[in-house]
Amino acid sequence: MQGMAFQTPKKICGLAGLFTGIGFAAKGGRKPQKSDCGFIPGPVDITCDEGKIVSVEKQKVAAVQKGSFDATGLYATYGFIDSHTHTLFSGSRGDEHFARWAGDDYQRIAAKGRGIYCSVESTQQAINERLIDKCKSSLNGMLRKGVTVVEIKTGYSGSATEELRLLELLELIKTQNKIPGVVSTYLALHALPEKKSEQIYLKEMTDVLDIIAKRKLATFVDAFPEKGFFSNTTAELFYKSAQKRGLSFKVHCDQLSDNGSASQFAQMGATSIDHLENMNPAAIKILAATDTVATVLPTVSLYLNLQYANARSLIDAGCIVAIASDFNPGSSPQIGLQLPTLLAASQMKMSSAEILCGVTYNAAKALNLTNQYGVVSKGMFANILLWESEAKPGGNGISILEDIFSSSKDPSIVLSRGRTVYSI
Ligand SMILES: [Zn+2]
Structure with a gap:
């Protein structure tokens, strides 16, 4: 992590896929279903500013922009x-x-x-x-x-x-x-x-x-x-x-x-x-x-x-x-x-x-923090985990989550408030 610790990426670029978790919030966390994980297949970008998420969008042209964080091949979830x-x-x-x-x-x-x-x-x-x-x-x-x-x-x-x-x-x-x-x-x-x-x-x-x-x-x-x-x-x-x-x-x-x-x-x-x-x-x-x-x-x-x-x-x-x-x-x-x-x-x-x-x-x-934390969406703190997976995501991305949770994986990169705080 030393090499890239505490840099502040404005844009996390080219993700292979992203789980926003937006459906969890819509249902108040009750009876979560696959579709509630809010999987967006890549390439997808997350833009952050001052530690918060500003936008989540599908990349129109597959390219890593200068000064952005290259997340090609990685999947993202909200921070645990x-x-x-x-x-x-x-x-x-x-x-x-x-x-x-x-x-x-x-x-x-x-x-x-x-x-x-x-x-x-x-x-x-x-x-x-x-x-x-x-x-x-x-x-x-x-x-x-x-x-x-x-x-x-x-x-x-x-x-x-x-x-x-x-x-x-x-x-x-x-x-x-x-x-x-x-x-x-x-x-x-x-x-x-x-x-x-x-x-x-x-x-x-x-x-x-x-x-x-x-x-x-x-x-x-x-x-x-x-x-x-x-x-x-x-x-x-x-x-x-x-x-x-x-x-x-x-x-x-x-x-x-x-x-x-x-x-x-x-x-x-x-x-x-x-x-x-x-x-x-x-x-x-x-x-x-x-x-x-x-x-x-x-x-x-x-x-x-x-x-x-x-x-x-x-x-x-x-x-x-x-x-x-x-x-x-x-x-x-x-x-x-x-x-x-x-x-x-x-x-x-x-x-x-x-x-x-x-x-x-x-x-x-459980910590009364849902107005600031918990899902990848605009206005939330940019606490984001980037994961490697060889599973094929399919339409809803569930096989990626099943790979992560069944193998007790650690994330490859951890971002807290938009900053890289850990990277293997
Ligand atoms: Zn206890």
Whole structure:
């Protein structure tokens, strides 16, 4: 990438084909079909200015114009968006993965002081520089895999003071180069520290909401209502306080058990409810009637040996489904959306059109960003991935997407706001 890093192409010229994703937006991300991928066969050009897309047009005369970026033979999609990660942490928990694979279970490991508590301790002990460096390195790896926008949650803290430190570190991280755009989420109710009651911890975490809202340290708040962690009631009280201060909310829902959180929090106006491995089928209809995004995290099922969220039923019922990595040390220690999308295809039976929608438009929706990100059209930020493929595109280009998602390909070139930020 060194050779062409950070040049600013005004025109991406001569693409072999382009997936605009315009049909996803037209349907609000529900029931994505092949035709919604908006395939335009090449040669096609994208013109950018000041980081945004100005025009997308079929080339009239096949030629690369002087000063433009020659994309002959490459296919383009919108840049991936990873709408659920825990990228700010210290320490490794590789031993736990092996313990679980040998038969131990997630909640029992947490009860022994490992699990989330282990990450809380190592994150608390890590100095700022170490946390920034580690986070930056992960983010750089994501960018190479085509993630151009990423949500990062706090949560490995154990106190409000530490939470504020993590949120402030995220503000510093946002100013670094060669990383995706970052959206901050205040994950206040993640792991209840020993010797603190749920009520007292709730008050401590709610008390700093004014500072967070006033200083715009987070766009979202989040919680983990689950047996052994926090009750639905505590989470609801917290979300109500956040809503009063103009903060939107996300929920870790029905991951380890069906506790009714999916329907409860979708009806309360959550921007997204995430996980859903044990979601009650009766809640699907309720969710489909809302604008709440259902975010599935298939790598967690792989690592924790859980059943996969029922993405097929969610999509068929008309829910808006996004796919995210849940990158974190304990249940998904891998970066990027290549493995999640492969599992979405092979284990969740999602089509390539549903997958593309799930990591672009619907992921943007899960971050309230669809007015600026998610589809290749005029006025959107020019976050674009260029792909090599030997598949024959046919009329709708689907074979190109199937090639990309079945082989867990990395993009050849990543553009963020019109700039080349990675190139093999
Ligand atoms: Zn998570």
